[in-house]
């Protein structure tokens with residue numbers, strides 16, 4: 001076995017994630033110990049899966065690898081995920097399928113297409129302001145308000161309330177706590193649910209309060225947790241957008257290529273998803289004993305799937321550490337796979353596409369305007385702050 005300078009233990013270190021050191025640990029693990037056992041410590045013992053084929057196989061077997069007991073690594077003393085068994089992310093089939101059917105329509109191509117006009121208008125206005133000022137902090141000024149405005153529209157949050165919901169959810173993201181622990185946010189959604197019962201509208205919150213998966217209405221608690229799951233999931237949308245711009249700032253040659261070849265925008269969207277891999281891990285719990293790459297996983301064991309590692313697997317991607325907007329094919333797993341394949345994927349792809357389409361028209365150059373501050377997390381990746389200079393076209 002070759003020596004390694006970064007240990008698999010770094011996978012649970014926030015510092016190793018934000019410094020990027022963890023990429024080196026994953027590289028070593030893919031080559032030498034692709035299904036690795038971490039003994040218990042701050043986190044209870046768990047397996048790490050780092051190769052693309054194995055990550056995909058686990059996602060695709062929801063009968064053995066279940067989600068209801070939690071999909072994120074949580075320190076052992078924090079207990080289970082409070083939304084367990086209730087939210088889209090934290091249920092297993094058949095319940096999961098019934099629940100997903102209640103909201104799927106709003107995330108499909110037709111619904112997202114109807115949103116593209118507003119998406120473009122919002123994106124253009126935010127970018128114009130940034131270009132006029134010459135500099136911006138891209139997360140605060142563009143990525144966060146854009147992804148927030150879109151989910152609010154789909155959920156049926158009135159425009160007048162959007163700002164408050166933005167403040168509360170940003171506070172929770174910043175603290176790294178679950179949105180469900182934010183009292184004002186929870187109170188707001190309870191009130192919104194009552195308003196939608198009284199006055200049903202064409203939106204997701206109405207669908208959740210009036211829909212009856214498997215013949216029974218959802219409880220108020222289930223609706224609340226699902227609302228917060230959807231709002232919380234946009235953290236990935238924001239990091240995905242900001243990660244795309246960070247990649248282009250850091251690769252000026254790729255930015256120039258994109259400006260000259262706008263037909264490369266769809267491929268660039270996929271490459272930025274692979275490159276950023278804003279969702280870092282998914283946890284599953286083995287329902288029965290199972291073997292994976294010769295390792296025996298016992299019933300009840302936790303298995304963590306590491307997406308940025310799968311998305312840099314040398315067996316699937318040529319020169320995986322190169323950011324290449326003309327990469328094809330690009331079979332990344334940024335949105336997971338199987339039953340829980342990201343329901344927001346059409347929305348996130350549309351937002352990134354519109355952002356790039358507008359950016360190549362408005363800006364000739366993207367330049368760093370200060371240090372990038374990465375999010376401090378082992379669950380999500382991308383910039384917390386991204387100061388950018390936008391040189392007008």
Ligand code: HEM
Pocket residue numbers: 067071088089090100151229230231233234236237238239240241273277278279281282283334335336339340341342343344345347348
């Ligand atoms: C670049 C952006 C995004 C990335 C990389 C991403 C990634 C993922 C991943 C990896 C999962 C699977 C989690 C698991 O099962 O353990 C997931 C699920 C999910 N995502 Fe996204 N996501 C993104 C944007 C969004 C957006 C904008 C929304 C909109 C609300 C969203 C909503 C969801 C929901 C609700 C689930 C759970 C689906 C289910 O369990 O059936 N995501 N996402």
